[in-house]
Amino acid sequence: MEIFLGYFLYAMSLLTVGGIYALLALGLNVQWGFAGLFNAGVAGFAAIGAYTYALLTTAESQFHFGGLELPLVVGDILAMIFAGIVATIIGLICIRLRADYLAIATIGIAEIIKLILKNETNITNGPRGINKIPRTWEHFTEERFYTNFPMNLFLNQKGWEAFFASIPKWWWQPFFAITIILIVIITYFFLEKLRVSPWGRMMTAIRENEKAAAAAGKNVTKRRIEAFILGAVIMGLAGAFLGQHLRLIEPTQTFDPSKMTFLVWVMLIAGGSGNNKGAILGAFLIWFVWSSSELVTNGVIEILATMFDSIDISILKNRAGFIRMLFIGLLLQLILQRYPKGILPEKRPAISGKY
């Protein structure tokens, strides 16, 4: 029985992280899929979201700025707003850059954001990062929440302690996963509405033929900045949830561009850019493969070990992590060459219809 609970909880964790990546991919889809903006600084926006959330909601600490202890939802919203503000500034400056140039500029900006987070030690605790980030649902079990408003209206401290002792320890995991999935679904419907709205059609027009769109009297630059900001806001929210899931964030490894930026691009391209369903599918699929490939490579090495007793596989064991990366890289090339439009290619909104 325990093993099934284990698989269930692992599935919850896959859904949680997959959902966070799905949000990142949806944000990127607004920027790339809708507006054709090549943002290679996803990690930077996620970092802004995560740090905003963490600094505003954590308890007071000797290590970093904080102690505001804002409600978690307020933290989430401010994470989105702050990511949006930074995106506005970047967008106003950089939006006229084209394709690769925008990509390189955003990589550079994301790195600068990380350097600031790393060096302004008084505020962010520098490379040592921020821990004890409250996680939605699980935070109810923390004393500073259940002894304060509004939880103290229902039960007193003793009552809550007894209540939490009476339910399984992992109770919050499905709730947390479902919350994230719900947010993904809400974002999805919002973006789908947007895609077939006049705004969305205009975005497609601008992406496909900018000159024609401009000639038709559309304010191309403004629409692009809007798309850039909207994408960044979604990424900021994803960052806030990433911070909650990890409960510790630090600038160097957590927001490593190969895992936070590149992997998101792989997800979007594999799933089908321009297609919101594709973005979500790609995110979950690639994350499942990424996460479970560790179990697979370990398993394969075990099998090899039992099959070939004589061969020394210790080298393989030590290098399993790299074999896994190799495998992911090859998988990516395969997807790119076999399914260049992604698993779910983009569907244009119908020209006329009931919308």
Added chain:
Amino acid sequence: MWESFWFEFINFYFIPGLVLGCIYALGAIGITLTFGILRFANFAHGEIMMTSSYLTWEFVLVASSFGLILHPIIGAIPASICSIFLALIVDRFFYKPFRNSPTIMIVIASFGMMLIIRSLVQVIWGPNQITFVKGIAKPNQFIKDFTSNFDMMILIPNKHISILLGTIIIMLVFNYLLSSTKIGKGMRAVSDNPNLAEVSGINVENIVKATWVVGGFCAAAAGVFLALDTQFIESTMGFRMLLPMFAAAILGGIGRPFGAVAGGLIIGLAEELSAYPWLGNGPVISPGYKSGVAFSIMVLMLIFRPSGLFRGKVF
């Protein structure tokens, strides 16, 4: 009068900056060429640099098992041939299918190549650092004595002399190739206008191959020079150099190889000089922000003068 200010400034900030700049410059040539001719940012370029330094080390090692003691620069010759082939193979199997696809596809493919090449190197040689040249390099005694006669002592180790000289030689050959040979002219033509080049009878596929040969060779040289300077090799050394090299290519102007060289030198000098105590005793910019120097130059350049210093292309 060779004041202590100039002594310190030249020896401890300017020459190191120049050496770093040469390495950036050689790497940036390949990036700017592929950017100019194939029109994409090749993220795998740093890995070709890294692979070539591993191959050089391997050749030197193999030679020494036959009793031959090779200088790494000799070992670099077969290694650079191998990395040229590596670049061509990568192009044939992983980039060519995307020639007519949107740029993003090939950029992502190159990002994937970066992962593949790096993890292959890590699987083959392991992730550990490998000593490339042992010991520490003392300044060249002859130059030290000679210049101190003029009261302007210059401290420069032999490894830096070979890096500087090597870069100059490669640049001269490259200049000749680009300005006086048919293939070089073809490269410039394709870079300026691929369609026009194609209709005027230039075989674009051949030009692409030539680009990889030149880019691969420069990457190999940059990789070996980097290994000569740091004296060790490890599997992320190429990636660490990638963004400053992009910065150098953009600073110089895309498709402008000599711009890339100038860009490389500027970025190298700027990085080293950012730690100079211009104001007071401490470094003017905290060394924690060192890599931010290159990025900031790059972003500012993109915003205010995307064509670069030497009027490169803007797509």
Added chain:
Amino acid sequence: MIKKILISGLAVFGISSVAYSDVKIGNPMARTGPIPELVKPMSAAVDLAVEHVNDQGGLFSDGQKYIAVKVDSACDPVAAVDAVTKLVNVEVVTGIVGPVCSGATIAQAESVSIPAGVVTLSVSASSPAISEMENGTDLVFRTAASDAYQGIALAELAMSKGIKDIAVSYANDDYNAAIAAVFSKAFTSMGGKITGNEAHEPNKASYRSEVNTLGSGSNNLALFAYYGSSGITIMRNALETGAFENFIGADGMLAQEVIDQLGAENLGNVTFTTSASDSSTDAFKSWKKHADAANVPASDPFVPNSYDAAFLMALAIEKAGSADRSKISAALREVANGPGEKILPGEWKKAKEIIASGGSIDYVGAAGPQDFDENGDVAGLFSKNTVVDGKWKPVVIK
């Protein structure tokens, strides 16, 4: 393709969960990421402890096999949380030995293992933040001393060498930034003068300008870096330009690689501390004998600590009498803190017999006595290491 991978993946899950007669522990370590070269011997030490347990009768009366499931935590919170989630849920491990880096350790503990009630016994995480991490649980332990101790030990060492002024350069990562801060504070409070205190960005090709700017203030450098990512380059740049004469530093710099690359003749004035073990103790001698036989570098940083962690975890499981996670924390304190018969590294059979007969034991580890305080920390013993005949020679600081 993807389907096939998923199917084969499920098949592998199936295989790995069948073997019920084994006791599994998780061993997340930073096998990829910034410090794979430091981790390799640590991983080998864990293997050695597992081998000792299995060769001398295994766990419990029916001799169950002790298995360390190795995963990659990459020194990265994202990877560590994912890896430990798999260990805790899919592999159903009894306890966790690892991870290596402090950030990864805190993240996996707060996010996964503490909520799941699984004990984490870190082998090298040394951040002071770990001491005050838990609220009311007792699930995070470590066999390496907190930086708070080593920074002070290093400051005392500098003082005893007659160093009055020193420049500090540290790599801007969680481990080195933390220890540099402790060192600077301790050194200043002992009356020393810090002439410059600068972070540097790891993984750059050259640090000549940083080194020279810092070198204008002092001839002594306290260097906090991993040798692989920036340490060797800084040492080389400093030696080449003659900016500094004396070097002191901590764990991250201590590796044979440093001598191999820079040459022993250039390292006359270099002293690095490491959390070490008193090599005169019986425990260390016993460890050294086993380690030498298995070709594991006995004195490398955190290698004895890794052995101790894996061995202690086995003792705790044996003491608890079953692979039940909830009993490990208390059992771990019993076997580590005593009182009881002293158990040295490698003495699994003896320990097993004593536990079977209802006696109590006190493990004395390769890296130190390994007695946990109320935070799950151990006291630190440190050695200063200088180059003698082309090798690091440790001398324990009393």
